[in-house]
Amino acid sequence: MKISNKEKIMLYILGIILIGFGYYNFVYSVQINKIQEKTKQKNELEQKYTTTMNTINSIEDRRSDVKILKAKISDESLPFYPTISEEHIILELDTLLKDSGLDGGIKFNPIVSDSVESVDKKNQTLAESSLQGIVDQYNSAAGGIDEGNNTNEKSNQNNNVSSGNSNKSEASSNTKDSNNDDKTSTTSNNSNPNNSNTSNTNNSNANTSKNSKDQKKNTVQYVKFEVNFEGSFDGLNKLLNTIGKNEKKIVVNSIKINEDTLDTVKGTINLEIYAIPKINDELESYLKWDLANTYGKSVPFSTGAASGIVEEKKDTSDFAVSVKSINSDLPTIMMGKTNDDLRTTYVYADSNSEEQAEIVFTQNGDKYYYKYKTSKGTYPANYEGLGAEFTTTSKNIVLNISSENRITSNDKSELKLKIINKTDKLVNVDISGDDSADPRVTVEGDGSNISVNQK
Secondary structure (H helix, E strand, C coil): CCCCHHHHHHHHHHHHHHHHHHHHHHHHHHHHHHHHHHHHHHHHHHHHHHHHHHHHHCHHHHHHHHHHHHHHHHHHHCCCECCCCHHHHHHHHHHHHHHCCCEEEEEECCCEEECCCCCCCCCCCCCCCCCHHHHHHHHHHHHHHHHCHHHHHHHHHHHHCCCCHHHHHHHHHHHHHHHHHHHHHHHHHCCCHHHHHHHHHHHHHHHHHHHHHHHCCCCEEEEEEEEEEEECHHHHHHHHHHHHCCCCCCEEEEEEEEECCCCCEEEEEEEEEEECCCCCCHHHHHHCCCCCCCCCCCCCCCHHHHCCCCCCCCCCCCEEEEECCCCCCCCCEEEEECCCCCCCCCEEECCCCEEEEEEEEEEECCEEEEEEEECCEEECCCCCCCCEEECCCCCCEEEEEECCCCCCCCCCCEEEEEEEEECCCCEEEEEECCCCCCCCEEEECCCCCEEEEEC
């Protein structure tokens, strides 16, 4: 059988097509699928590698965040008891009564774990004195003579509330008209009482349910107890002052006093104590107290006590800053207002490098304001305004900075504090404990109204 050249060419073309089709289906496609699978695995590994490296690189930041969070929790929970132990409370209150020169006893209620009770404030309008109208008329007349037209406007307003006969009749007439209007309005509003009552009931139930859920959101342990006392007025006053200055918060809910004799009184004080679980070793140290210890005066193992900012006695400075080593359990930078028991004004930072912070003092009239910031936070939260108002403890603004010596050559934590003083007062910066060879603290600002003292 002879095959023409044309047929040979067609067979060659057909063979090439068959070979190409087979190669594509059995070789190329398989290789492409493998390549795509390997590419997908490569991308997944690269993503895991990137995530792992980001996690590794953020370990130090997370450690700093943990230290700052721990310091915040410890500082804000410091004024509260770690647990409610009636034995320890009895010993502590017995000491307070004896130190105040009072005799008494304690009656406990059961320990409760519930949300903190809210107190509804009620406003009550008291009737004016019958003499108020005469006083208003006198003030109106005197004001008209002394201050002219501007004061006459004020006197007219005062006359509107005076109890003169003409004003009484006008007020009576206005009241009647108002009552008629109110009755008409009430009649129209009550035309469908069922709908109104149903709507009010539904709204009331919804609000009650919502408030109940909000109140039950967070619970704490607390105990209420009654202290019976007998002694002098001075002793009672000393007891109340001691409770107010106590390291741990004891809430005086109410007090009832009866005069026993000319020199002595007796009565009852209703107190409350709240307990918040602690993240440090305060609970262990609290439960290990013995009779030789001093109760309720200090917490030597707390984070706040170790910070160098918290002291038993009230600080005479206005603000305090603590600069620590990175090896400390506390953040390297802590800044806040002194005598702030709840630590609500504190800001923190933690890094083994230079931390740049800023504090601004502003005067507006006869009032003074402050605000400050670190890389991890600001106070107040809205840093754009004047800040929070404060009153100085002396004629100048006093800022205490507590530092410490560097531990090793790798100890690089330090503070660069910029102070902006826009007041008529001098800012005294007292730095104590700083490293003399390689100081941790650097203060920047206008030297004319800022004084830096090394101690």
